[in-house]
Amino acid sequence: MIRRPDSLKTFLQAGALAGLCALALLQAPKQAIAGPSGVAGTALFQQFPLLYQGVLVEGMGGAFTAVADDSNAPFYNPAGLDNIQSSSFQILNISADISYPSLYPTLYNGVSGAGNNNQNYINAFSSVAGQSLYARVGDYSNYTTHDFAIGLLSNNQMLGVANASPTTTNLGSLAALSDSGVVISGAYGFFNHHLQVGGTLMGLYQMFENIPSLSKTQASALSSTLSDNLSYGFGLVGNLGAIYHFDLPLNPTLGASILNVGTANFGNAGSLPQLINAGVGIDPDIGFGRLLADIDYVDVTNYLYYTGDSLWLHTRFGVQYQFPEILTVSAGLYEGYPTFGVGIDLWAVEVNASYYTEEASPVPGLNPDHIVSLQVAFGWM
Structure with missing residues (x-):
């Protein structure tokens, strides 16, 4: 049981967390003025700004x-x-x-028989007009222990969006992002672990592909189009975070994180803007298994134009229950859409699956992109 801190410690702890939040908010004017460009201006980054998504977290x-x-x-x-x-x-x-149901089979069948006919291409993309296809595959091999983690990351994702009104000069858009490198992270607890602070440093090689208006000519020679539009670079990425545990019923927590601290630059591959998130959670002692609940407000400084002024698009909510052995189940709300997850941990093998929905437009409920996720890990868990 965590001891209740005295009044001086409480003041210092609250001040430290407030200092982190203040540091984050000092960046707001710069982010509000700068318009998104490069990687940051793509629908891929606007909808999926994390360098790596945890499947259990998505659930x-x-x-x-x-x-x-x-x-x-x-x-x-x-x-x-x-x-x-x-x-x-x-x-x-x-x-x-992967998006589900996938538009890929329909689009592939339409394009494969299109030949060099402009109208065939327009018809093929019109059959999936306005729809999105998201796909990601990654590996994060890692060693994680109390206050320390180190790992090798490879995360590759793409987003294709068919134009709502396809033309020969604008059938749709395509963006892809690939990151690979080393991840080192550490944390420390102060005041008997009531206040926790941590940081992550990543050295990543990034490849970036962006075709905002895919023409019929580009689509008919896609391999060379992708090669011509590829850019790459190396950059350092830093994350900072803090969590404060209160001595109150249900063991409430307050958390804040700054991702891509100070903006991460990858040269020709563009840059990843700084993002700020905040959350409130509970970790009650229920006597059998473990229950977690959290509600987050992401992108506090409103950098992502997809979130706009919509409370739903800023909000994440979730509950996770870990049975004493093997099984974990979760559910939540992501941008107003329901999510579900399940995990099985057999010590040497861990399997997690989740379902969530990404809003593919700045308007909640307008264009849902349903996504299924699967994770398989081998090692000692």
């Missing part, structure tokens, strides 16, 4: 800022490493996301 609505407590913490809130009380070594940790 609980993507809400993790105030309750981070596993190997996903370096990417959401590295302070959560201080909540981990055991060690795990995931030698291979593969995960994948």
Whole structure:
């Protein structure tokens, strides 16, 4: 049981967390003025701004800022490493996301027989007009223990969007992002672990592909089009986070994180803008298993134009229940859409699956992109 801090410690703890939030908010004017460009201006980044998405986290609505407590913490809130009380070594940790139902079969069948006919291309893209296709595959092999994590990351994602009114000069858009490199993360608990702070440093090689208006000519020679539009570069990415545990019923927590601190630059591959998230969670002692709940407000400084002024698009909510052995189940709300997740941990093999929906427009409910995710990890968990 965590001891209740005295009044001086409470003041210092609250001040430290407030200082982190103040540091984050000082960046707001710069972000509000700068318009998104490069990677940041693509629908891919606007909808999927994280360098790595945890499948279990997706199942609980993507809400993790105030309750981070596993190997996903370096990417959401590295302070959560201080909540981990055991060690795990995931030698291979593969995960994948895909839109469902996929527009790919319909589009492929239409384009494969299009020949060099302009109208055939227009008809093929018109059959999926306005629809999105998201796909991701990645591996985060890592060693994670109390207050420390190190791993090798490879995360590859793409988003294709068919134009609502396809023409020969604008059939749709395509963006892809690939990141690979080393991840090192650490955390520390102060005042008997009431206040936790953490940081992540990533050295990543990034490849970026962006075709905002795919023409019929480009689509008919897609391989060379992709090669001509590829850019790449190396950059350093930093994340900072803090979590505060209150001595109150239900064990409430308050969390804040700054992702891509100070903006991460990858040269010709563009840059990743700084994003700020905040959350409130609970971790009650229920006597059998473990229950977590969290509600996040993401993109506090409103950098992502997709979130706009919509409270729904800023909000993540989730609940996760971990049985004493093997099974974990979760549910939540992601941008107003329901999410579900399930995980099975057999010590040497871990399998997680989730379902969530990404809003593919700045208007909630207008263009839902349903996504299924699967993760399979081998090692010692």
